[in-house]
Amino acid sequence: MNRRALISDILLGIVPILLVIGLWQALDSFGYAPVTLLPPPGRVFARLLQQLADSEFQQEIAATLFRLFAGFGIAVILGITLGLAAAASPAVNAVVRPIVRVLAPLPKVALYPALLLLLGFGHESKIALVTADALFPILLSTYYGASMVEQKLIWSAMAAGTPRREILFKVVLPAAMPSILTGCRIGLVISCIVVFLAEMITSTDGLGHVLVTAARTFRAVDMFVPLITISLLGLILNALLQGLRSYLLRGFPEV
Amino acid sequence: MKAVPLRQEVPAEAGRAASGAQAAAMIEIESVSQIFQTSGRQNHLALSGISLSIADGAFVSILGPSGCGKSTLLYIVGGFVSPTEGVAKVKGRVITGPGPDRGPVFQEFALFPWKNVLGNVMYGPRQQGVKHAEAEAQSRRLIEMVGLKGFENFYPKELSGGMKQRVALARTLAYHPAVLLMDEPFGALDAHTRTRLQNDLLNIWERDRKTVLFVTHSVEEAVFLSDKVVVMTRAPGRIKEIVDIDLPRPRRRAELLLDPHYQKYVVDIERMIDDTGEDGLQL
């Protein structure tokens, strides 16, 4: 993409954001919204910066990130393993497929109370919920990617001397990478959302908890801060994943 | 539906029989039939009673209309597909699966998109246990031989069709197969690239004279490249005839195009295929 197009795209993207912030400020300045309920953007961002430098807030971020990564990590390992296994073995497929069909449309957040009862109110129940929610897109995309691998690729590898049992890791897994990484991206977004929500529902720490605490004490500014923080975290993590994706898939034609 | 198998021998003089003794058959196909189950649970007889013997070092084309099962025959020899009936052997041993003694080159190239050119070519040797440095050196020589020096770090997506096929060829040659199985390898390329690659293929083949099984639907290509042309009927595929191509090597395209012997082969074989083909427009 040439530079002019890129720059104009970015500018075009910033304009609506600036408009929103402008609108936000206008609502306050012209008195359409009470400042206690909708604090002006300046104050919110000032508070945001202040909190980011505060060590207590940083610990809250750390708690959220820990659960996020743990849950997402387990979902990735479990999802890719099960997805590959289901694509490789009809027996595994016959078991996994109906279970996924049943569990996929089920709102996993409904399981949260059960997880709380089983695993307590600490990290584990939240990590488990994140895993439960992030697992399915990763598993499905792995399964579809693996089952769509071009037959001739596998044949070429076998003729070159790859034994059957190594085909899964040497050919199927790399060939399915685009699909797997797409699923991981969705899983990552879901993980960000779910960890935040779980902390809002019940928690003693974390960004979600910060929001709920601020709500209970009617501090509107402190409510926006964790929300913006998790959004920024989501964007940063997404960008990192996209970077990883670009590197891993540098040989693949763009879809 | 069993056809009476015609035992067709491809005599040894096409191969490397320098001493005059009979070269052992490299590939033997005995009464092979292939039935596919299509959707709707119908049975499609793709190949019927194919028997064929191919000598070491022979360049044999398999020619026929679409759907005559020629690719299927190649896949059976490659060990990718198991014959419904009959058996295929290489060097006397029954074929039970793919292996580095029979290297395929596909029309779709089938290069590994996550590896660059060097990585693709090195794949076979590394699988054979060759040490990294040695495999890399070997591969670089091969890449140069197929005319892609300087492109080692390119990814397949950055190459043209002709270049990709060169890489595919290099990749297969890298693990030194005794037999090359080529499935309409130049079918996806434009005419100019195709003729260049045909010439290059012959040049490379002249070096060590591997046994080549070459599937095509182009009569000119088959006659230009091969020692023998196996003409097949349409489905259910049977061998209609095997034509000896008695043209001297090395073959130059410019000379051959003007050679009346070459032209006669092409006309005769085209007529053979016409007989086996479909009826034209009934006007």
Add this chain to the structure above:
Amino acid sequence: MTPARKLFSWLAPFLACVGLLAIWQVAALMLDTDSFPTALDALRAVPSILTDKESLINILDSLRRMAIGFGIGVAVSIPLGLMMGRSRAVASFFNPLLMITYPVPKAALMPIIMLWLGVGDIAKTLVIFLGVSLPVIFHSFQGAKAVEEKMLWSGAAMGLSAAQRMIRIVLPSALPEILTGCRTGLVLALITMITSEMIARQSGAGNILFNAMDMGQYDTVFAMIIIVGAMGIGFDAAFEAFRRRLVRWSEPRFDMPLSFS
């Protein structure tokens, strides 16, 4: 597929349910804690919830909010998505906004919205509306974008106006994709509903769940989970059947799959 295999694939989800419940039963018996009732205990508690007047009202309230949020969401999002798909200007304008709000969990806006709009139905319905909108807009956008130019040219040649082309060509063409978006939206509506009720407990199914938990009625908790789970599976299956009938003419696009269907 042989008749036996066809029967198996149709039965399989039911077998899976039974299997999961069986695993639950065994695990509960092995763990033997009060807070983890067995599957049978939970199932037994289901009818008592459904017949309890207050619980029933809660559940119906939830469903009502979900229906309204979903309905308005779809009604607004489909036209917006279609317009974005056909007009670069509209798309460029809304795209960044949507991309920013994508990672924000809509249910997390509950406290803020409650701060502004109070604790009534409107807040919860609004959140559901927001949750539904995004996937429906996105899929409508994709569907509209993919409509072949040549079809539209034919339409223009036949004398259809821009609005007519939108309704008679773009909409039906994009319908399979739109309905996929609606299916996602439906799933999200249910999730957002439950989550917002868990966060802001006033009424509704999420509320029942946590009340029961606070009061130590663990059977009820798990029974409620079964009910919500059944709702999720039921709605999805029903919508999928509806979608298939409507777009029988189209092939399934290999998109990001929600499930094995």
